Amino acid sequence: MTNTHQRPLRILLAKLGMDTHTVGITIIAHALREAGMEVIFTGLKQTPEMVAAAAIQEDVDVVGISTLSAGHTRNLPKLARLLREAGAGDKLLLAGGVIPEEDRPLLEEAGVDRTFTMGSDTRDIVAYLNEWWAQQLAADA
């Protein structure tokens, strides 16, 4: 029997804590949808525990966090750890928003794969994800 593969990338987008800056995450969600991706939106005021649980239930390929109100040096490493502990460390972890340059090494060390800060072109984000996804699909084939 022949099966037609149809495998869009699935990405979970969320905001952690009390951060209510919603413009960036909304723009990203629409850009990714236009690029043919499935965006699972879990809303605001999430904890790292909630994001990790939802990411697993939804079996997303990528977890994207938008963070503009600080706290990222604490909650992003925690999220990365929770995902690893739950056996989901293979998911790509992205962050965007207001993330000072000097925090990046710490985040990368902790397992954040890539950050996109203020002024990032959504086309670059889409291109980055498409390229990563193509590699995943090729490795899986």
Place this chain on the structure above:
Amino acid sequence: MDVAKELLKGTILAGARAIRWLDDGDPRGARSLAEIFPHTGKAHIIGITGPPGAGKSTLVNALISEQRRRGRRVGVIAIDPSSPFTGGAILGDRVRMGKHTLDPDVFIRSIGTRGQAGGLARSTHDACLILDAMGYDLVLVETVGVGQDEIDVVALAHTTVIVGVPGLGDEIQAVKAGLMEAGDLFVINKADRDGYEDTYRQFELMLHLRAESKALSSEHWSPPLLRAVAVKDEGIAEIVDAIDQHKAMLQHTGEFGLRSAQREREQALTLTCTEIMRSIRRNADPAILSAVEKREMDPYRASQLLIQNWQKDPDI
């Protein structure tokens, strides 16, 4: 990880992966399904349908709480539309169900329609089987909410809940067109809103007409009409009571098993039709199609030839 074995034990990572495979049409999905299928048929499948914005997700959130209070493990499949142009989707039903994310006895999965009409996604049925095999006592299926033709859920669910809201004139039309005949339970949500009384009377009238009709009424069940304010958890226990009564009726009459059996039988036929269609499209002789394009051959004649050719070499 042996996905089928693990999901039978209830491992979330495994169940989530199996649903992904089935949604993507990955052959590993069908292989897992073969292993778990004998263990399915237990879960109560409950469809929740109604127009967009009626409060379906909010209602599902409240229903989960009440079902958990009654000690049941709950699976949820929430369907949102995929863009017909890009295939992408924003699946946002979870936003209203956030408080259940950390409950280990609740599993919520968002699915995009990926080109399927009728209010469900192609993989909805498969996802229900997976949640069933994982041991969830019930599966709540929230449909897209497009209106008129959203009746696929009726064939899938044991119990179909139709959600209406005050103040949507043409929504009533949509309900008339088919859902009114199909629903097992009617809920008017947003009963805190103006126009509730009018909507209630309209529904009441239509249910009365349904009860009068020999073809549509049943001696075992007359669909209740309930009110709810999902945002305030009002009327929720009554809805779950009615859902429980409907299930008890289905079990008592033997219809519970009958509906499940019919669903699997239909799924076998649907899968067959889908494969045959794909095969025919894949193998269609371009020369014949181009003759039709040039108006040298009519579509009926072309169809006969395409079928004849395909029968000689079905490639399926």
